[in-house]
Every structure is written in structure tokens, then in C-alpha cells.
Amino acid sequence: MNFPDVLMVQGKYQVKPPLPFTPGVEIAGIAEAVGAGVAHVKPGDAVAATLPHGGFAAQAVAPAASVVPLPAGLDFRIAAAFMLTYGTAYHALKDRAQLASGETLLVLGAAGGVGLAAVELGRRMGARVIAAASSGAKLATCERFGAAAGVNYEQEDLREALKRLTGGKGLDVAYDPVGAHFAEPAIRSLAWGGRYLVIGFAGGDIPRIPLNLALLMERSLLGVYWGAWTAREPEANRANLAQVLDWIVSGRLRPHVSRAFPLEQAPAALAELSGRRALGKIVLVTDPALAG
């Protein structure tokens, strides 16, 4: 499950399928059949895929270009949970922000799906990661996954906390899947030449930003739209996902799946996401033995 599922069922996502539709944009399982001319996957292979919608089901059809064969033995709960979040976070940090080792990275909504992926990847790429989230339990999770410091932005002023945590120097990169009233203080906290990544607006409001904040310190505001980028740059995306999968299989990344709901409890699982209660990723499973 991903936050776009919540937005899509509310009719608020940029993609609005005609009703009735089945939500779900990311799946993992066994390939039953492949279309004519598909060579990289065969029936019986374990695969993960993204799809426009239709993933909350026991069977789904995905475009061949988005289907990735999985390494042997990868848990399907992790396989169903890494592609969208780690694909987005890695594309954002590596291709858009060109995050370098030793830089300071702020991650907002850091205990959520794309947030925790950015915490783990930022750390793996050698950055000092500052996590921002709404509770102590969420920040503790972020620290377990590589954050060097945390800010509870519901209790502490974000800008003041970032001044304190960077010794007044400011951030090199800010990664923002929340938007709302956190975007502007995050941009104001960027040092000279800092980069702000527009990931999403889970907080509800799309912020309006005074452009002098970019001019004054030569800051860059960088849009990230992973799904559209994968269609334009399929080879580069495949290379990124291969790198992420390699890190997962070798234990250097550990995508955090905090809960697995049976498929028929999809509405309750969506409510966990929209209610800000999810830690890392939530998945739906068709095999009740994998729930928990």
C-alpha cells in the first residue's frame, strides 16, 4: 500500500481512473502468464511490479515494462513494499539532488513509506540524516534505520530545531513528502546551494513558496515524479532498482514492513495510512498465513 492509494480512492490523485476501479499500484507474486514478445519474465517466476491500479486483488495485470524478476527467496511482503518507495527515494536523492557523502539531509514524514526509504538510502549514500516526524515512537524507528538526529515537528519549531541540529550551518538537501506548513521552514533551513525535493503533499495542502528563498541562497527546488520518470527513462530506472535490490538481498537495506493486513481488510489498512498511524510500510496479503 502507498499513500497514492488513499488519494486515488478519494479522487484526489493526479490519476483518476473511471469508477468502479480496484486500487493498488504495487504488487509482488508469481507470474501466471506473459504477453507475446515478453522475454525477461516467464510463467512461474517470482516478480514485483507497479501498475496504474488494480493491485488489491489475488490476480492482476501489469505492464511488462514495469515487471521486475525477483532474486530467489525474497519475502513477498518486502518484495511488494520496496519498489515505489525506494525507487522514488533513490531517484530523488541520487538523480535529482545528487546527494554526496558527508552532506546533511533532512527527511520530513521520515517514518512513512517514502520517508523511511530516504532515511535508509541517505545513510547508505553517506549523508548525515536528520529525521522529522510527529511522535517519539516514529523518531525512534527512524534512528533504528539510520537517522543521526530527530525532530518532533508537532512539538518543536522545525526551523529552530534545524538551526540547532546543524550548528547554524543549514541543510544541503531537504526531502519533503509532507508539504503543508513544513515546506517553507525546510526551504529556509537550506544552506547556500541547498536542494529541496518536492516529493508529495501528505499533509494535505500544496504550499506556495516565495521565490526569493531560491534566489537569495542559490537554492534549487527540484520536482520528483518517479512514475512518470520510469516511463521516460526505463533503463535508468531498471539500474536503480537493481542497485536497491542488491542492497536488500545483501542485508544493507532493510525495508520496514510494520504490518501485513489480509486483503479483505484493505479499508482498515487504508485508514492506518490516512490516519498517520503507519510505520514504514503496510502491505496486504492474499495468504492469511502471512498476515500479522
Ligand SMILES: NC(=O)c1ccc[n+]([C@@H]2O[C@H](COP(=O)([O-])OP(=O)(O)OC[C@H]3O[C@@H](n4cnc5c(N)ncnc54)[C@H](OP(=O)(O)O)[C@@H]3O)[C@@H](O)[C@H]2O)c1
Ligand atoms: N513524487 C513521487 O514520485 C512520489 C512517489 C510516491 C509517493 N509520493 C507521495 O509521497 C507522499 C507520502 O507517501 P507515502 O506512501 O510515504 O505515505 P505514508 O507512508 O502515509 O507517509 C506519509 C507521512 O506523512 C506524514 N503526514 C503529515 N500529515 C499527514 C496527514 N494529514 N495524513 C497522512 N500523513 C501525514 C506522516 O508522518 P508524521 O505523522 O510523522 O507527520 C506520514 O508518515 C504522498 O503524498 C505520496 O503521494 C510521491
